[in-house]
Amino acid sequence: MEQRAYITQRMDELKKQVLTMAAMTRKALNDAIKAFLVLDSDLAESVIHGDVEINEIENQLDQFNLELLALTQPMAGDLRAIVGSMRMTMNMERIGDEAVNLAHRTVFLSTRPPLPLDPNMDKLARIAQEMLSDAIRAFVEGDVQLAASICVRDQAADDLHYKIMRKVITDMLDESRIAERGVHHIMAAKHIERVADLCTNLAEAVIFIVKGEEIKHRCQA
Amino acid sequence: MNIKVKSIGLDFYYGEFKALEDISLDIGENQVTALIGPSGCGKSTYLRCLNRMNDLIPGTKAQGKLLLDEEDIYAADVDVVTLRRRVGMVFQKPNPFPKTIFENVAYGPRVNGIKDKEFIANRVEESLKDAALWKEVRDRLHSSALGLSGGQQQRLCIARALAVEPEVLLMDEPASALDPIATQKIEDLIHELKKKLTIVIVTHSMQQAARVSDRTAFFYMGKLIEVDKTETLFTKPKERRTEDYITGRFG
Numbered sequence: 001m002e003q004r005a006y007i008t009q010r011m012d013e014l015k016k017q018v019l020t021m022a023a024m025t026r027k028a029l030n031d032a033i034k035a036f037l038v039l040d041s042d043l044a045e046s047v048i049h050g051d052v053e054i055n056e057i058e059n060q061l062d063q064f065n066l067e068l069l070a071l072t073q074p075m076a077g078d079l080r081a082i083v084g085s086m087r088m089t090m091n092m093e094r095i096g097d098e099a100v101n102l103a104h105r106t107v108f109l110s111t112r113p114p115l116p117l118d119p120n121m122d123k124l125a126r127i128a129q130e131m132l133s134d135a136i137r138a139f140v141e142g143d144v145q146l147a148a149s150i151c152v153r154d155q156a157a158d159d160l161h162y163k164i165m166r167k168v169i170t171d172m173l174d175e176s177r178i179a180e181r182g183v184h185h186i187m188a189a190k191h192i193e194r195v196a197d198l199c200t201n202l203a204e205a206v207i208f209i210v211k212g213e214e215i216k217h218r219c220q221a
Numbered sequence: 222m223n224i225k226v227k228s229i230g231l232d233f234y235y236g237e238f239k240a241l242e243d244i245s246l247d248i249g250e251n252q253v254t255a256l257i258g259p260s261g262c263g264k265s266t267y268l269r270c271l272n273r274m275n276d277l278i279p280g281t282k283a284q285g286k287l288l289l290d291e292e293d294i295y296a297a298d299v300d301v302v303t304l305r306r307r308v309g310m311v312f313q314k315p316n317p318f319p320k321t322i323f324e325n326v327a328y329g330p331r332v333n334g335i336k337d338k339e340f341i342a343n344r345v346e347e348s349l350k351d352a353a354l355w356k357e358v359r360d361r362l363h364s365s366a367l368g369l370s371g372g373q374q375q376r377l378c379i380a381r382a383l384a385v386e387p388e389v390l391l392m393d394e395p396a397s398a399l400d401p402i403a404t405q406k407i408e409d410l411i412h413e414l415k416k417k418l419t420i421v422i423v424t425h426s427m428q429q430a431a432r433v434s435d436r437t438a439f440f441y442m443g444k445l446i447e448v449d450k451t452e453t454l455f456t457k458p459k460e461r462r463t464e465d466y467i468t469g470r471f472g
Contacts, residue, residue: 073427073428075431075467076467080457212456212457
């Protein structure tokens with residue numbers, strides 16, 4: 001096969017694999033959030049067990065990228081696509097880990113009497129889910145503006161996380177017997193807020209792939 | 222960046238054929254500038270303008286400005302022998318003279334009128350050291366240069382060029398006929414030599430341009446399409462044609 005055609009084929013394959021991982025990560029996050037909101041321990045357990053597949057595809061993508069670098073000595077857009085994909089897979093794997101952490105909270109909380117949920121938790125979850133979906137869409141479509149909008153939304157996630165924490169702390173001060181569940185709620189909010197942070201990393205990777213602009217650590221500014 | 226060589230709107234013709242069109246390019250002192258582009262794009266023609274090697278081809282003509290230290294290379298009063306002493310050249314295939322290793326390197330100083338034997342011997346040693354060849358040949362300086370390996374012959378040609386103390390060294394695909402180890406030696410040498418010289422290299426290997434150069438210029442169909450810091454050009458080219466070429470979409 002002609003070298004350029006070979007590279008194009010491999011780059012298409014890379015994109016497909018990144019999207020496969022993205023779909024798995026999104027499912028893990030959505031299931032973990034759903035399980036948390038309704039305290040469904042079975043669904044939470046499935047998220048925990050499913051993480052091994054996300055880890056496995058991350059390893060496969062690492063190997064795939066390594067081979068592409070070694071065998072095709074990519075330049076310019078190809079090089080950025082590979083480096084950007086490596087960043088994306090690393091961040092998606094971490095999102096998978098946060099989904100697992102959230103699922104562990106759910107498994108624990110499902111063994112205790114339910115604690116009323118702060119409505120902000122639902123809002124925070126929705127923001128994180130949308131940020132992930134949009135990051136994936138921005139990657140598929142090479143949409144830099146959409147990617148940039150993800151960065152902006154991270155502030156809303158941070159604010160909601162802070163509000164939830166304040167509310168739960170206040171509740172715990174009022175009623176100390178809810179302290180254990182309250183801590184799990186605070187940690188759950190933290191896991192979701194971390195997902196939002198990681199989505200900004202995905203958005204930064206998309207901008208890097210498309211435009212070659214490095215906005216790491218400046219994304220939310 | 223101090224500018225060693227500067228071309229301003231340079232056109233070059235082989236008879237009626239315009240091989241270079243409106244080339245404006247600054248070449249930084251003590252930098253390595255790589256010229257890349259598909260065959261026939263004008264990169265070697267541009268390189269050969271820098272020491273007027275193209276003058277040897279009948280019917281050629283240059284227009285525009287080409288300055289070495291702000292002096293016009295193509296001015297009527299320029300002595301091309303002096304110019305070629307200041308701007309040395311190494312070619313694609315090693316072309317040592319069928320003489321001894323010593324005589325190959327001593328040739329330049331001799332034709333420049335130096336007769337002092339001790340001075341010449343010192344210059345030969347110094348040049349061979351600068352070309353990273355001294356350790357390999359010091360015991361057989363008076364053997365035929367043709368007995369050296371291809372990589373050694375190419376470094377001998379570099380030593381020969383260095384012996385007249387040029388300010389600029391032009392390298393036309395200097396490693397394309399060499400194996401990877403010999404290539405690496407040439408590339409290591411380029412890194413060393415740029416401390417003393419300005420280097421302009423034509424290469425078909427983008428990986429080589431990426432490894433050795435500070436700035437890279439992309440030529441296409443006789444025009445300079447883009448020039449930038451090497452790390453920028455190979456990761457974030459501004460022009461679509463550059464991107465297409467360096468990612469192998471044409472050429």
